[in-house]
Amino acid sequence: MGTGRAAFILLGKELxxxxxxxxxLNATIMFGLVVVVLFSFAFDPTAAESRRYGPGLLWIAFLxxxxxxxxxxxxxxxxxxxxxxLRLAPISSFAILLGKMFANLIFMSLAEIVLVPVFAVLYxxxxxxxxxxxxxxxxxxxxxxxxxGTVFSAISAHARMRELLLPLLLFPILVPLLxxxxxxxxxxxxxxxxxxxxxxxxxxxxxxxxxxxxWLLCDYLFEE
Amino acid sequence: xxxxxxxxxLGVVFERVEKRYGGIVALRxxxxxxxxxxxxxxxxxxxxxKSTLLKMAALLVRPTSGRVSFSGxxxxxxAALKQHMGMVGHHTFLYEEFSAEENLFFFGRLYGIPGLPTxxxxxxxxxxLTARAGDLVRTFSRGMRQRLGIARALxxxxxxxxxxxxxxxxxxxxxxxxxxxxxxxxxDDCTILMSTHTRNxxxxxxxxxxxxxxxxxxxxSGYGGDPRPLLAxxxxxx
Numbered sequence: 001m002g003t004g005r006a007a008f009i010l011l012g013k014e015l016x017x018x019x020x021x022x023x024x025l026n027a028t029i030m031f032g033l034v035v036v037v038l039f040s041f042a043f044d045p046t047a048a049e050s051r052r053y054g055p056g057l058l059w060i061a062f063l064x065x066x067x068x069x070x071x072x073x074x075x076x077x078x079x080x081x082x083x084x085x086l087r088l089a090p091i092s093s094f095a096i097l098l099g100k101m102f103a104n105l106i107f108m109s110l111a112e113i114v115l116v117p118v119f120a121v122l123y124x125x126x127x128x129x130x131x132x133x134x135x136x137x138x139x140x141x142x143x144x145x146x147x148x149g150t151v152f153s154a155i156s157a158h159a160r161m162r163e164l165l166l167p168l169l170l171f172p173i174l175v176p177l178l179x180x181x182x183x184x185x186x187x188x189x190x191x192x193x194x195x196x197x198x199x200x201x202x203x204x205x206x207x208x209x210x211x212x213x214x215w216l217l218c219d220y221l222f223e224e
Numbered sequence: 225x226x227x228x229x230x231x232x233x234l235g236v237v238f239e240r241v242e243k244r245y246g247g248i249v250a251l252r253x254x255x256x257x258x259x260x261x262x263x264x265x266x267x268x269x270x271x272x273x274k275s276t277l278l279k280m281a282a283l284l285v286r287p288t289s290g291r292v293s294f295s296g297x298x299x300x301x302x303a304a305l306k307q308h309m310g311m312v313g314h315h316t317f318l319y320e321e322f323s324a325e326e327n328l329f330f331f332g333r334l335y336g337i338p339g340l341p342t343x344x345x346x347x348x349x350x351x352x353l354t355a356r357a358g359d360l361v362r363t364f365s366r367g368m369r370q371r372l373g374i375a376r377a378l379x380x381x382x383x384x385x386x387x388x389x390x391x392x393x394x395x396x397x398x399x400x401x402x403x404x405x406x407x408x409x410x411x412d413d414c415t416i417l418m419s420t421h422t423r424n425x426x427x428x429x430x431x432x433x434x435x436x437x438x439x440x441x442x443x444x445s446g447y448g449g450d451p452r453p454l455l456a457x458x459x460x461x462x
Contacts, residue, residue, distance in 0.1 A: 001335075001336045006334060009330070009333045010334075013330055016326075020321055021321060079320060080315045080317060081313060081314070084279075084315070084317060085331065086334070087283075088306060088309065089306060089335060090304065090305075090306040090307040090334075090335060092303065223285075223286060224279070224284070224285055
């Protein structure tokens with residue numbers, strides 16, 4: 001069976017599981033909202049301050065909420081050792097990873113659809129005229145977050161103290177992505193909104209590098 | 225649920241395999257050839273290395289040293305080999321939040337099995353779960369989960385069946401059903417490698433017994449030999 005088809009079957013399983021349990025998405029959205037709201041209370045930013053610090057706060061909220069959402073991605077395959085059942089199937093390891101990545105990208109994007117308008121209201125940031133470009137930045141940044149996060153979720157799933165291990169492994173790796181995403185978003189929220197092609201290219205490069213690394217190393221990720 | 229006529233008859237060969245988990249040695253220089261169509265019982269106490277050997281045959285665990293190869297397979301890629309394998313492990317390998325039917329459909333799709341609706345219905349009937357087909361697995365008893373787990377393993381009609389303590393959680397009727405199923409698979413030349421440390425009805429179909437101790441092959445009745453003296457040494461099921 002081809003990798004794409006197997007990943008699609010796994011994506012269907014992930015979506016069905018989440019539709020039934022409604023655990024990941026609800027928790028991610030609630031956590032992201034709490035972070036965005038608390039930051040707004042703590043700093044009470046003016047419009048100028050929002051333009052300057054808002055993108056950083058927004059991406060930190062995504063990062064925290066994302067790490068919360070990504071942890072159960074493989075951890076919940078531990079219950080009946082269903083990860084072994086997936087590995088027993090005649091599909092590539094990359095298909096397992098890809099199915100999880102697609103699902104996490106969908107969940108994270110849905111959370112962002114809720115969080116970004118709330119952020120815009122609380123931080124007095126106008127999204128008029130920048131929505132299309134903002135979606136492009138969010139998509140590239142979120143893709144990098146879910147690709148690395150899904151890989152590290154697979155690595156940490158077998159470990160003791162895995163809840164702690166995932167952010168410890170993930171956050172340092174995501175620093176370059178965070179900087180690029182914040183800079184690209186800042187350029188968009190400036191008084192003269194612009195799409196910074198340098199940071200956009202960096203985000204795309206980050207995604208390609210880590211997706212390629214995941215493809216090359218996936219056979220070793222699930223080793224006991 | 226027999227072996228498909230188009231399936232290759234797989235055998236498995238372990239050549240001086242060793243497996244270490246950090247400082248713990250699970251298998252030490254194990255050499256064993258399980259020929260196609262054999263039914264081999266892996267015996268031995270807890271920690272003897274039975275589960276590790278089965279996982280190695282299922283390509284879930286890579287040996288630290290040595291080699292695992294498969295006889296009778298024209299295509300040697302792991303995915304092609306896995307197409308012809310089934311495994312029942314320590315865990316049930318089932319999704320608790322899915323129904324019995326959904327579990328079988330999901331795994332059937334991953335194996336690319338055609339005609340799934342008919343096969344799934346037949347599998348559920350075979351394990352006596354037709355009436356509970358739409359119920360979530362988390363509402364099942366241990367024995368029902370085990371039977372569904374066995375149905376999941378048999379769905380691709382494997383020619384190499386790996387069973388790790390398959391009678392766990394099964395009542396007398398369940399063990400008798402499993403013995404009948406394994407006997408039918410044996411008639412179809414399915415290769416069976418099964419671990420157990422208790423005496424039960426499924427051992428009646430065993431053609432060879434291999435006793436592991438501390439990660440080594442301690443005794444082996446051999447191909448064509450009489451497994452009964454080794455089987456007589458194991459404890460009765462509680």
